[in-house]
Amino acid sequence: MINTYDILETIRMIQDECLDIRTTTMGISLLDCADTDIDKSCAKIYDKICRKAEKLVEVGNGIEKEYGIPIINKRVSVTPIAIMTGISGGDPVKYALTLEKAAQTIGVNFIGGYSALVQKGFAAGDSELIKSIPEALASTEHLCSSVNIGSTKAGINMDAVKLMGETVKRAAELTKDNNCIAAGKLVVFCNAPEDNPFMAGAFHGVSEPDCVINVGVSGPGVVRATVSKYPDYSINEIAELIKKTAFKVTRMGQLVGTLASERLGVPFGIVDLSLAPTPAVGDSVAHILEEIGLEKCGGAGTTACLAMLNDAVKKGGVMASSSVGGLSGAFIPVSEDAGMIDAARCGALTIEKLEAMTAVCSVGLDMIVIPGDTTPEVISGIIADEAAIGMVNGKTTAVRVIPAIGKKVGEELEFGGLLGSGPVMQVNTNSPAKFINRGGKIPAPLHSLKN
Numbered sequence: 001m002i003n004t005y006d007i008l009e010t011i012r013m014i015q016d017e018c019l020d021i022r023t024t025t026m027g028i029s030l031l032d033c034a035d036t037d038i039d040k041s042c043a044k045i046y047d048k049i050c051r052k053a054e055k056l057v058e059v060g061n062g063i064e065k066e067y068g069i070p071i072i073n074k075r076v077s078v079t080p081i082a083i084m085t086g087i088s089g090g091d092p093v094k095y096a097l098t099l100e101k102a103a104q105t106i107g108v109n110f111i112g113g114y115s116a117l118v119q120k121g122f123a124a125g126d127s128e129l130i131k132s133i134p135e136a137l138a139s140t141e142h143l144c145s146s147v148n149i150g151s152t153k154a155g156i157n158m159d160a161v162k163l164m165g166e167t168v169k170r171a172a173e174l175t176k177d178n179n180c181i182a183a184g185k186l187v188v189f190c191n192a193p194e195d196n197p198f199m200a201g202a203f204h205g206v207s208e209p210d211c212v213i214n215v216g217v218s219g220p221g222v223v224r225a226t227v228s229k230y231p232d233y234s235i236n237e238i239a240e241l242i243k244k245t246a247f248k249v250t251r252m253g254q255l256v257g258t259l260a261s262e263r264l265g266v267p268f269g270i271v272d273l274s275l276a277p278t279p280a281v282g283d284s285v286a287h288i289l290e291e292i293g294l295e296k297c298g299g300a301g302t303t304a305c306l307a308m309l310n311d312a313v314k315k316g317g318v319m320a321s322s323s324v325g326g327l328s329g330a331f332i333p334v335s336e337d338a339g340m341i342d343a344a345r346c347g348a349l350t351i352e353k354l355e356a357m358t359a360v361c362s363v364g365l366d367m368i369v370i371p372g373d374t375t376p377e378v379i380s381g382i383i384a385d386e387a388a389i390g391m392v393n394g395k396t397t398a399v400r401v402i403p404a405i406g407k408k409v410g411e412e413l414e415f416g417g418l419l420g421s422g423p424v425m426q427v428n429t430n431s432p433a434k435f436i437n438r439g440g441k442i443p444a445p446l447h448s449l450k451n
Contacts, residue, residue: 025197038090078113086125096136112202137182144200165380190390217253246316272326273317279420286339298349329362335422381432
């Protein structure tokens with residue numbers, strides 16, 4: 001039973017501690033829109049998205065107004081477009097423009113699924129879609145793209161790794177007059193989840209139902225505020241405190257997802273209980289780590305603190321919802337986290353330390369600005385390193401780096417909004433070109449053989 005204290009506590013979390021629902025994301029299957037004629041396929045896709053998600057924004061706004069719960073983004077994810085391209089042939093950018101038009105019509109913040117799953121190799125439509133990504137992202141505003149290049153079961157597709165290094169660099173170059181934003185809407189995965197509600201990596205997996213609502217919560221500010229009240233707690237007591245806080249945050253996500261599902265007439269999928277920071281003051285994962293006891297995020301002890309935080313969030317969240325999924329942990333996107341921006345600016349946080357942190361958090365190297373003259377081979381090497389962490393540890397990892405064309409270490413890119421701003425970080429420029437150009441595949445680890 002909900003009591004007055006719980007209600008007042010939730011109001012305080014929303015007003016003072018940046019608690020919000022980061023996104024309600026509708027996943028829509030496009031498999032029934034496939035056609036050998038690309039123009040007919042595009043028409044079917046536009047009609048289905050507009051029909052299914054017609055009231056997504058209206059319902060989200062209604063829940064927000066009725067319950068006083070901020071819902072920051074309303075988004076749509078779709079079946080990986082490479083599948084559609086493989087059936088229809090033709091220029092995949094037509095699909096990109098169709099998705100952009102649909103996003104504008106229904107009024108969502110982002111639409112994801114301009115994606116390909118190539119962990120075991122390239123099928124029809126995959127390489128064509130990947131090569132079109134820079135143009136597609138440069139010519140749209142709301143579209144997001146992702147490519148899965150590895151998995152624990154399949155290993156790492158090194159031909160795809162090479163291609164993605166080139167694709168990230170080209171995407172940045174095509175939008176150099178707009179803060180290289182196309183690279184900020186492109187993520188490269190290992191072990192990509194099919195039900196992720198967060199952008200830029202959201203797509204609607206082929207094993208998902210025809211239409212579903214997934215919810216992403218966010219509460220770094222709430223966790224930090226709670227930890228700050230108990231400066232003398234031991235680490236295990238802090239972990240227990242975070243678990244209880246994550247439970248409360250996730251319950252709110254469960255409520256919103258259930259209401260949205262009922263009002264839209266589609267199944268409720270999952271709550272992604274990730275701590276997703278923003279550039280706003282008081283909404284930082286880095287500041288949680290510093291509240292626990294680090295002088296600065298990036299210093300010795302950072303990985304251990306993050307491991308404890310990530311584990312406590314998961315344990316608290318799974319008790320609050322019958323359907324936890326997506327990424328569900330702690331995000332460490334540098335440009336989107338005020339504390340990480342500060343730590344990167346002063347040199348406390350490096351890419352090498354961030355890579356170590358990705359072994360224990362829920363995603364990977366996220367929203368990191370790198371020098372504009374970084375070569376595609378070095379970007380591919382970063383992708384391969386991160387994918388190896390995901391493959392060996394059986395977890396999702398990802399890379400979203402933005403080559404800042406024309407900028408050097410110490411300068412900054414300003415994206416605005418939830419994407420924030422980021423200092424250009426130093427990258428090890430020793431070339432992995434020979435390794436990357438060998439091509440082929442890194443085999444799956446022995447422990448992937450579980451049958």
